[in-house]
Amino acid sequence: MAQRIAVIGSTGSVGTQTLAVVAAAGRRLSVGALAAGADAAALEEQVRRFRPELAVLADEEKAAELRVRLRDLPVRVAAGRTGVLEAAALRDADTTVIAVSGCAGLAPTLAAIEAGKRVALANKETLVAAGELVMAAVRRKKTALLPVDSEHSAVFQALRAGRRSEAARLILTASGGPFLGWSAEALEKVTPAEALRHPRWRMGPKITVDSATMMNKALEVIEAHFLFDMPYEKIAVLIHPQSFVHSMVEFVDGSVLAQAGEPDMRLPIQYALSYPRRWPLRPQPADSPAERTLTFVSPGKYEFPALALGRRCALAGGTVPAVMNAANEVFVRAFLAGDLKFSQIVPLTGRVADAHRAGPADTPDAVFRAEDWARRRAETELAAVGTAVRSQVW
Secondary structure: OOEEEEEEOOOOHHHHHHHHHHHHHHHHEEEEEEEEOOOHHHHHHHHHHHOOOEEEEOOHHHHHHHHHHOOOOOOEEEEHHHHHHHHHOOOOOOEEEEOOOHHHHHHHHHHHHHOOOEEEEOOHHHHHHHHHHHHHHHHHHOOOEEEOOHHHHHHHHHHHHOOHHHEEEEEEEEOOOOOOOOOHHHHOOOOHHHHOOOOOOOOOHHHHHHHHHOHHHHHHHHHHHHHHOOOHHHEEEEEOOOOOEEEEEEEOOOOEEEEEOOOOOHHHHHHHHHOOOOOOOOOOOOOOHHHOOOOOEOHHHOOOHHHHHHHHHHHHOOOHHHHHHHHHHHHHHHHHOOOOOHHHHHHHHHHHHHHOOOOOOOOHHHHHHHHHHHHHHHHHHHHHHHHHHHOOOO
């Protein structure tokens, strides 16, 4: 019997690759709901191909347009936050794929968990902002949260070689992004177009910029802490420019198990949907691992202020990681719009986090309030620096 899925963020990078997995899986998978932001044309195309019972656009005006576009099909169209949450908790769905980026992932993740769905999570910000809250809900509802990020999927797969208690250390790999080894002077002149040219992965704009600053890896350390119940001091990061080894687990006997493969998001997406089984996947042609050079370097060789900031905010706990995450979103958006230098993203994010008075992140409202505060404070910081940046020519 086909597993029925709901995809939240279906028109984004992970969402479209999820639907590519669905198309290749044949009768193993079917689509019950698709939800996206504002791209009516793209969602129409997906609906016509995968025929879900529910289609949702968060933008209410675009949802009205979608209703017109789909008036010849027996599909229900919903709009806004209510529609997104309905799709996440769709009654006859077995698994909900959370493929939206940023803070927008928390509410649909919680809605899916509360409905008892198995969740395939491609949104690391959800666990960064509310890890304790989300994992407590997973335990209470006795459901499963499966990682879709390539690094966390790699750890999840490697951990199957032993008991969780036998894992001594998690080692997350990082490509180092497009600016590995660049001087501080060169980073001052980075353009949005340059930051969006990741050397290995095809991803959405926000996560691609986060990979360039290494904020992405800072968020992943926090995500790994909650997913695998591992103390921060036992989570390491190694720079691995080839992006062939996606992460490793070191066990108490000294054995190190790695999950490796071509940089292809379809693999971790499919594994989250097929778990505990493996389905065939036609990968891109690759050389044998024995025929390639793999390098691993401590991030201490380079200066990655985002990693230090992430650990500092993680150890502070409470609402501080949520504030860091929300402020970073604001500054990344400003950089992509040409209103902020690349080199300013992490320092300004740290300034907002340092100004925050931490509280417990024990309810959704507490997390949302902290995120709202962070966005307002980040906009204030932007107003102070924006005029000088906008006067420059990229």
